[in-house]
Amino acid sequence: MSREKLLEVAERLxxxxxxxxxxxxxxxxxxxxxIASVNYHFGSKKNLYLTVFKERFLPRARLIRxxxxxxxxxxxxxxxxxxxxxxxxxxxxxPIPREERIISHRLxxxxxxxxxxxxxxxxxxxxxxxxxEIINILSKFFPEKEKLRLAVLSIHAQxxxxxxxxxxxxxxxxxxxxxxxxxxxxxHIVKFSLEGIKGIQKNxxxx
Amino acid sequence: MSREKLLEVAERLxxxxxxxxxxxxxxxxxxxxxIASVNYHFGSKKNLYLTVFKERFLPRARLIRxxxxxxxxxxxxxxxxxxxxxxxxxxxxxPIPREERIISHRLxxxxxxxxxxxxxxxxxxxxxxxxxEIINILSKFFPEKEKLRLAVLSIHAQxxxxxxxxxxxxxxxxxxxxxxxxxxxxxHIVKFSLEGIKGIQKNxxxx
DNA sequence: GTCTATAGCAGGATAGAC
DNA sequence: GTCTATCCTGCTATAGAC
Numbered sequence: 001m002s003r004e005k006l007l008e009v010a011e012r013l014x015x016x017x018x019x020x021x022x023x024x025x026x027x028x029x030x031x032x033x034x035i036a037s038v039n040y041h042f043g044s045k046k047n048l049y050l051t052v053f054k055e056r057f058l059p060r061a062r063l064i065r066x067x068x069x070x071x072x073x074x075x076x077x078x079x080x081x082x083x084x085x086x087x088x089x090x091x092x093x094x095p096i097p098r099e100e101r102i103i104s105h106r107l108x109x110x111x112x113x114x115x116x117x118x119x120x121x122x123x124x125x126x127x128x129x130x131x132x133e134i135i136n137i138l139s140k141f142f143p144e145k146e147k148l149r150l151a152v153l154s155i156h157a158q159x160x161x162x163x164x165x166x167x168x169x170x171x172x173x174x175x176x177x178x179x180x181x182x183x184x185x186x187x188h189i190v191k192f193s194l195e196g197i198k199g200i201q202k203n204x205x206x207x
Numbered sequence: 208m209s210r211e212k213l214l215e216v217a218e219r220l221x222x223x224x225x226x227x228x229x230x231x232x233x234x235x236x237x238x239x240x241x242i243a244s245v246n247y248h249f250g251s252k253k254n255l256y257l258t259v260f261k262e263r264f265l266p267r268a269r270l271i272r273x274x275x276x277x278x279x280x281x282x283x284x285x286x287x288x289x290x291x292x293x294x295x296x297x298x299x300x301x302p303i304p305r306e307e308r309i310i311s312h313r314l315x316x317x318x319x320x321x322x323x324x325x326x327x328x329x330x331x332x333x334x335x336x337x338x339x340e341i342i343n344i345l346s347k348f349f350p351e352k353e354k355l356r357l358a359v360l361s362i363h364a365q366x367x368x369x370x371x372x373x374x375x376x377x378x379x380x381x382x383x384x385x386x387x388x389x390x391x392x393x394x395h396i397v398k399f400s401l402e403g404i405k406g407i408q409k410n411x412x413x414x
Numbered sequence: 415g416t417c418t419a420t421a422g423c424a425g426g427a428t429a430g431a432c
Numbered sequence: 433g434t435c436t437a438t439c440c441t442g443c444t445a446t447a448g449a450c
Binding site for chain 1: 223224225226227228313316317319320321322326330334335338353354356357358360361363364365367368369371372374375376378379380391392395396398399400401402403404405406407409
Binding site for chain 1: 424425426427428
């Protein structure tokens with residue numbers, strides 16, 4: 001069906017080139033649809049953009065959350081380390097192809113930089129429930145919720161950065177972003193963040 | 208002079224709306240210049256964009272680096288903590304107005320997401336020298352350079368995130384991004400990252 | 415250096431045939 | 433649901449007067 005094809009192509013192009021950088025002409029050309037099909041199916045370019053978030057971005061975000069729960073269930077005991085590892089891994093590994101994953105992070109980064117209507121969707125349907133869940137789990141180990149919130153944002157910052165900024169990471173580390181390096185990056189984020197969380201909770205007591 | 212005014216307005220608009228989202232018409236209107244002035248002074252919109260990086264972004268980046276050195280010089284003894292604090296603070300405080308600072312981070316985030324010719328400038332004239340400098344200083348305390356590189360990227364990820372993603376941070380932490388919160392965020396990044404670096408170096412020995 | 419006028423083109427959107 | 437043709441607007445860029 002051309003509607004699905006349009007959403008697929010549009011998502012990729014919006015992620016790569018942004019909203020204004022992408023044209024209906026380009027989307028329909030790559031989707032091998034007629035130029036009028038966007039307006040027929042979605043009414044406007046703007047509504048196509050929003051539909052991309054509702055029908056492609058959010059379902060994928062739900063998959064990432066499910067991956068987190070699955071990874072966590074596999075663990076016999078839930079230590080801070082296994083929780084953080086599951087959180088970090090969910091953003092990098094799982095059933096979603098790598099290309100789609102990068103698309104998601106690009107879209108998020110774009111919306112953070114220049115929020116549109118879609119930003120509220122991301123906030124309410126992804127960040128809020130997911131981050132609060134993580135905080136609830138981790139607050140058993142780290143009681144200071146305010147500091148825990150900042151720590152979760154620090155983890156998310158890293159996940160986002162290592163995903164959407166691969167070019168600079170590769171250049172700076174002089175490494176190809178292959179399977180091996182990806183696993184090293186995940187382990188880096190896990191260890192770095194685990195000690196980080198312990199640190200801010202420890203230091204917090206002194207204040 | 209209208210050339211400077213054009214650069215100033217163009218930088219702000221490019222940061223807010225991106226390259227394709229910003230029009231010459233809008234730039235000249237806000238700069239109170241004639242619509243033909245962009246092509247007179249810069250030859251093309253694209254060259255205006257590049258000039259923004261050369262004449263506004265990079266000088267500010269140099270100021271940030273200088274701030275780092277000044278902050279570091281003030282310290283009696285250079286511990287990992289004082290180095291990391293100087294590094295983090297340089298991105299948030301100093302002689303540059305907050306609005307300009309956010310503009311810089313937005314431009315960087317845009318170029319990371321969708322690199323143009325300007326990305327090489329950022330890489331070669333900002334990231335490479337600055338990050339290598341930090342690594343050289345920190346490698347006296349933490350000898351494992353590979354892990355240190357990833358740690359520096361983790362710090363940069365946080366600095367970028369808390370700067371260009373203020374909307375989500377405010378929403379999630381239920382705090383206004385005022386002076387007080389800013390200082391808490393800086394201290395959070397410092398402590399989180401300090402323990403993080405210690406952690407990955409410690410764990411690295413076991414492998 | 416600044417301005418007006420305009421070329422030349424690409425953009426989103428729509429009407430109406432099939 | 434798909435297509436062509438077309439409208440209208442807005443874009444970058446330039447020529448040429450001042």
